[in-house]
Amino acid sequence: MRFRAVPALVASVLLLPLTGLAAQQDSAATRDSADVLVLDHDFSSPGEFARVFLQKGIVYRAVLSTGDASLEIVPLKGGPPVFFAREESESPGASGFTVLSVYPRADAEYQIRLIEGGPVVNLKLYHDIRASRRRQKVLNSPGWEIGAEIAAGWHSGYLLNIVDDPDTKDSDRSGTHIEGCFSARQGPGILRVMSGCALGAAWETRPGSKGTLWFFLEPRARFIGGRERGKSNTEVGALARFGFGAVNKLNRNPTLVAPGLYVAYNVRTNQHGKGPGFILAWHHYLVGNRGEGTHKVGAELITFGIGYYQ
16 A cells, blocks of 8 residues: 555656646736726815826726716826827726726826816726737837939930820920939838839920929839838839829820839838938830820930938
């Protein structure tokens, strides 16, 4: 009997560390998923306030003991106020509850003031662990670098078959070009090689004839020159411009398809891509008049542009 008890005793001794480890893991999982109470305060009347330190990037959940209460949360030393999002509460109670998600936009000490509600309103402010994780994931996920570009250049000339005005000849002489556009560069995931103008407008002079106003979009695809996100880079790639135009003082609506190449130098000062960009581009113009055929094949456009991304 004595010898039979030894294996059981040994097994118990060996299982003790594993049991303790499992308990620690369960405790850690509970801590990682449970909300943390930051502030518990009873407001006795509107206008009363409490103070608490809140962190940027963390999501807090404010639970007020009545359904008609409202709060104001502002930093003590100035700065951006928090962003509120009202939630539907499932908490029981005759008077209901008010549940708010709180998103601080700076690390600071905040003053929490009761605007309305009472006579006594209890506030419980929690650090919402799961919502904070979701927010951090969104903040850390890279998106498009958004900005604007302006550019100027020269085109080699193209015909538009202007016949409405007998005193104006349709000239294919070269002229100047100026443009501006809302732009984006280095998208998320597999779109990191993409950039371009999402919406742009350009004006082209045509000496001896009427000028043209173009509206266009222009996707670009990088071939070489990629770098890690947030790093400055020089890249080379292909582009394609698609647009429609209006001829000055004439009822003509030309269309434009312009494939081409570009070289760009992108300056980035942080992980979100803030900084300027410089681009040299060449386009091969194909100009038409909506169903009336292509009038000029082989017109060229060369531009140099400067952009800024935030």
